[in-house]
Amino acid sequence: MLIETKQLTKKFGGLVAVNEVDFTIEKGKINAIIGPNGAGKSTFFNLLSGSHLPTSGQVIYKGKDVTKLSPNKMAELGVARTFQTTHLFEESTVLDNVIVGHRLRTKSNLWDAVLRTPRFKREERKCREKAMEVLDFVELTHVMDQQAGSITQEEKKRVAFALALATDPEVVFLDEPTAGINPGETEGLAELMEKMVQRNITVCLIEHKMKMIMKLADKIMVLNYGEKIAEGTSDEIMNNPAVIEAYLGGDASA
């Protein structure tokens, strides 16, 4: 087990977005969080990656309490994430967009940049190589030198993956990675996730596309109204009465 949450709770004013959730993320597996809209999935994600501070509860990463760490500290520890919307710098090339992803593993500062020290040159090269490597991994080498604004939506998603991978993560959180792209492309991204796991990178994702998740995920947690209602393999989830209840809600046409 790589990450564990204990009684994790987040309240906004009087509203409970995430309520006492215990969850574990298994190392080297694809973990998924599903649930109806407004179930608190994104909030839970933000708590895990340090973007939000929980109201109560704990996040344990590799046996260490990381509940109060900021996102950049989490990234240094090897926790990377993507967002639902891709924020690329559209006027710049794909490669340029990804190079900064390895910044956190470098030490060169302003003086190195101004004086062009050997360390600066070494680290610039290192970041560039890393960017090429991850772009190769996500199979985007062919669009590397194009403007990020000119590539397809699916390619943009891959760039976002590449950026996360450039941080040398142990675990990657993916927030609805396949939202807004067609079925064929979804397949491709699913394969990419499996490839990440083969490289010993743990994956945890939020997803809407149930069919894909049932096929892909090794372990699934279902959230509803901020509470965990089920956790297990896809077979267990599919046959869980609470899950069926939450999704069908008594109204079969929903």
Next chain:
Amino acid sequence: MDILTQQLFNGLTIGSVYSLVALGLTLVYGILHIPNFAHGALYMLGAYVTLTMMLLWGIHYWIAMAVSVLVVGLLGVLMDRLVFHPLRHAPPIHDKIAAIGMLLFLEAFAQLIWGADYRTMETPYGQVIDIFGMTATTQRVLINIGAIAVMILLYLFLKKTYTGSTIIAMAQNREGAQLVGINTNRVAMLTFMISGGLAAIAASLSAPINLVFPGMGHLVILKAFVIIILGGMGSVPGAILGGYILGFTESLGATYISNDYKDIIAFLLLVVILSIKPKGLFSREGF
């Protein structure tokens, strides 16, 4: 004691003007999330239009003011359609720069038409009267009465009429307002109209006790920003309350601390507030 009541009355007068300007600013911010840096230019033009009407055609003060409200209100609408509307999806830095561009243009325009001189506005209300042992000109009393009357009317409009309630609805939730069939473009234009009108009223009321010149909007607009941060950006009661708080603080500060530095009070207040609460006093964090 005498000085104190006199200063409190002064504070009330200044506060009335600040509140009106801040109201226009906060309405626009509430609806469109634009900090309209050009609002000060609308204020300045409001004074000039009234002044010109009175000098050129000898129109009565109140009618001149009504014309000014209309002219500046329409100018506000024009600003929305020509500049802010096309920029509604642009990064936030853009509409600020565009607003600054308009501010610069309108000031240069005023200088071209009316010259850079300081002008005075004579009204029929120059006589000194005596209320509760204080001396004040009728104009100062009119500023207070006028401003409060306008605020009450605005409040009734926003709360009691359908059109007014669409403004409130849109300030609370733009997408929601669109879903229930509110024409958001029309509401935005209406808001700019009201905002410009309020600036014109504020300027026309206060011009007789101040001076009219192209840069007259600078300090007022800056202070209006301080007020809406003080009172919560987009909040109507906050703008009124904030305006009066600043008015009183300034007039008392000028008497008891330093007249030279009275203009700094507002900015120091803002710097202190934002240092402690980076999102303003009444930010709705989370939700």
Next chain:
Amino acid sequence: MVSLLKNKGWVIGFIIAAILFPFVLSNDYFLHVLTLAFIWMIAVYGLNLLAGYTGYLSLAHAGFFAIGAYSLGLLSVNTDINFWLALLLACLITSAIGAVVGLVALRTREHFFAIYTLCVGYIIYLVIDKWDSLTGGVRGLIGIESPSAIGPLTFETPLSQYYLVLFFLLFTVLIMYRIVHSLTGRTFIAIRNSEDLAQTIGISTMKNKLLVFVLSTFFASLAGALYASFIRFIGPDIGYITIIFDLLTYLIVGGIGTLAGPIVGTFLIVAVSQSLQFLQDYRMLIFGPLLTLLVIFYPRGIVGAYHDWRMKMAARKRNRPQKEQRYFEAETDESEKKIKEG
């Protein structure tokens, strides 16, 4: 990040033109105007690093320009210290004040940051204007020394001052170039793109924003100090908000977030203003709407527009068939329905 300046020809062309200019047109008036333009360019570069590359629109930079100018002016008028030491001190004093302001200001974002810095700028102006005993108030500071000689090099003539300021401008451009084309610069751009994303790739946003803020105040103060030593008389109006609006106009016209933008924009507007002398106070009749129109139609100014055009040409050359792809949001619902049915 590919920019005009990456194209070495432009840089060398600019340097040669700037160096040769006095030989071609030896006219003290033009030299004066150009020297002044170079000083503004340095300040605009400072603003560009912050507003253009990091996305924080500071309206306090006229204030920092003024602090730089007054620091040098006061050190020059009231003490006997060497000019160059005074210049360095002026920049350090301003940067220190910038660090304190930045520490607080950078906790705010977007509108709040702009309003906050606008107020800070106004406070600086008012303090300079009212603090009579220190700054001379509205009377200003007179008798600031011009740059002292370094060995055989003296800076008494307009020509030598022109080259001195040019040297500082080139120094600024070099530093900007190196910052922008480095991991440090990429970090700033990542923050402009999305602060949330920048944080999740391990960037400490506050630390980097503070660094940019201090750097940009440093260049504003360098410009201010050079201004003071060049004009040799300063008044509170150099800290007034109209100055920041001027700087902003130069930046937007040239191209915010581009390396050549500050030079192109400043030069163009100064040149146009010179040929439209009769306009003087009314130049904003043209530049105001220009600013607004540019932001609507060419948000990255002349340099940005040129750059986009070049990219388009390059793309056309590559002859990559434009994929017309439609994305089916509806797919999500369908797959979910299938699960429910199955």
